Amino acid sequence: MPAGPSQTCAVPTPVPIAAVEFDADLLARYDVVGPRYTSYPTAPSFRDDFGEAEYRVAARESNEDPIPRPLSLYVHVPFCESPCFYCGCTRLITREHGNAARYLDHLEREIALQGALFDADRPVVQLHLGGGTPNFLDIDELARLTELLADAFNLELEDDRDYSVELDPRYLVPGFIEGLAELGFNRVSLGVQDLDPDVQQAINRIQPASQTGDAVAAARDAGMRSVNLDLIYGLPKQHPESFARTLESVIALQPERIALYAYAHMPERFKAQRQISADDLPTPAVKLALLGTAIRELTRAGYRYIGMDHFALANDSLARAQDAGTLQRNFQGYSTHGQCDLVGLGMSAISRVDSCYAQNLRDLPGYYQKLTQRELPIARGLKLDAEDELRAELIQSIMCRGRVQFRDFEDRFGIRFDGHFGREMAALAMLAADGLVQLHEYGFSVTPRGRLLLRVVAMAFDASFQRPEALARSFSRVI
Amino acid sequence: MAIREFPLPRVDRSGVDLGLLQTSCANCGLHQLCLPASIGGDDLPRLDKVVEVKKSLDREQALYAAGEAFRALYVVRSGAFKTSAVDSQGEIQVLGFHLPGEIMGLDAIASGRHQCGAEALMKSSACEVPYDKLEEVAQELPGLQKQLMRVISREVQHDQRHLVMIGRKVALERLAIFLHSLSQRLERISRDPHLFVLPMSRRDLANYLGLVVETVSRLFSRLSEQGVIAVERKTIRILDPAKLRELAGELSL
Secondary structure, eight states: OOOOOOOOTOOOOOOOOOOOOOOHHHHTOOOOOOOOSSSOOOOOGGGTTHHHHHHHHHHHHHTSSSSOOOOEEEEEOOOOOOOTTTTOOOOOOOOOTTOOOOOOOOHHHHHHHHHTTTTOEEEEEEEEEEOOOGSSSSSHHHHHEEEEEEESSSSSTTOOOOOEEEOOOOGOOOHHHHHHHHHTTEEEEEEOOOOOOHHHHTOOOOOOOHHHHHHHHHHHHHOOSSSEEEEEESSTOOOHHHHHHHHHHHHHTSSSSEEEEEEEOTTTTOGGGSOOOOOGGOOHHHHHHHHHHHHHHHHHEEEEEEEETTEETTSSHHHHHHHHHEEEETTTTTOOOTTTEEEESSTTTTEEEEEEEEEEEEHHHHHHHHTTTTOOOOOEEEEOOHHHHHHHHHHHHHHHHHHHHHHHHHHHTOHHHHHHTTTHHHHHHHHHHHSSSEEEESEEEEOTTTTHHHHHHTTTTTTGGGGGGGGSSSOOOOO | OOSSSOOOOOOGGGOHHHHHHHSSSGGTTTTTTTTTTTTTTTHHHHHHHHOOOEEETTTTTTTEEOOOOOOOEEEESOOOOEEEOTTTOOHHHHHEOOOOTTEEEETTTTTSBBEEEESSSSSSEEEEEEEHHHHHHHHHHHHHHHHHHHHHHHHHHHHHHHHHHHHHHHHHHHHHHHHHHHHHHHTTTSOOOHHHHEOOHHHHHHHTTTTTHHHHHHHHHHHHTSSSEEEEETTTEEEEEHHHHHHHHHHOO
């Protein structure tokens, strides 16, 4: 789907990305509900009539390209030892370690089934273990997992591979990160959220700053090429002063990347969030101040706003990919390897192969049962039509490059931009009047003030928002 | 909307295809390449009576199989076909790819049986031309006889070109010859010669070129690194036609 490196038809023109500007009034005005666009169309529009047969066709088609895309693997480990109250991920709380081995037994089957679908010369340039808590598995189990993957897929050994693991620093045993490096992982992402003890208590995640610091040090010692730290703003008991202290400590650790997510309080959808008292949540004004603080502190410390929750040091590969115009967005956020077919493994994982999305069953018994029958555990998915692909690429361009050049899309999709997107351009004109975007002869670009509202700009091109009833769907707030 | 169907020209995108299938040889966009070329307007309806069925096929559907009794020639109307044969070891050899206006089945005239099978690479259509009726009409229309010979000669030429290509030791030249030739064939049917979607899988292409699939992909990468072509998925854009011609060498014709 996305344009990428030199072998593609539409080589994106590198353009320096605008800085980000924090405009509280504008943000407050546009604090609407919207998707995060890790995919387009978004997951709620996946269909139940898409299953294993459709996925197999997509996999086969993907092998038939003259230059098949490299692969990106995602493995979901759904278990967590204790519930963090803010969490909206698909995960299972358990202390029963036996679950890990049983899960691996089923993953083994899924990996074999999936591996057989892709030609052996397609390298896996990106591998990500997410959760849940991937370090719910011990290092021997992770060794088994990587061995299974290496048997079924062509794992890349070159230095430019991105093999990463999400880790919960609270459950790291000594030598674990070193072990990961020996298995070939070269990036880690650590959950932090907030270092303030009151906030940590309110979210049921007690994690002393020293634990985070030790984990970062261990990653450095093990030779990990990159460390990402996750933060969340809008959490209960959070206020700008204490959050500034958290930011200061985090910056001192000099992670290459920082993800700053907005907490979306949707207790009716996420059960764990019912443990959070609404009274403890920051008001919209305070939430905005938290974001403002974070942007000020991170920018001052030399972090660049990449877009949608993500910051990176200027010499990090994400920032460099953005400069080169090759940045991509996928289910793991931003990526420098977007030209891949993405194979999602494990309960609830989502694949993006050829022009299809496919999502696995989101309950463990169902997932296990399918694999026991040696069937792919696909629950639903979507085959993109040409219109979906056009809009998906437009949204990619907005999310990753902050601008759209009409000609790129007119040439590639055989459309006239203003004719095809009459209504969208009218919406865009309103956003331009509000200063979120700037219209040019050749296209449009997101302004520094608009960069925190990328979702709003993208929504203008989301066909599902052309239908009023879609607005009622429960997406998280933009800010 | 996107450059997806192959190789319908841009103007043909509005679902005219079904209508096309109903039209006569006289109205067919391909008629200058096909059998009607050099037949006078008055005689054309006689050919129309020969072309009795216009077949529509889905991807991977066989038009005819190897060993089947020869009954008719086929002309590609839309889409694309591949012809292939299976050897005694069960190995498949891809023999050719056929675009609109190109005739399939000529190799069966001698033995009365199809020597290879033909299969649609995508949703395609073909005109069926029963051979006995064609012979009959050809006896009365010298123009048609001449054109038939010309078409056969074109096919022989095409096969020779394939032999030359297979003989090239430098793998990159084989791919260059293939792409250059494909581009020329598209130009002949008034399609964009520099922007097209490959209808065949890289596996079929590798088989046809006598290379392994990894090599084919590496060669496509190399040509795009050299700025000769740009590749996105199955869409190929020829950026430097002169360079491609040079790589293909003189013999590619």
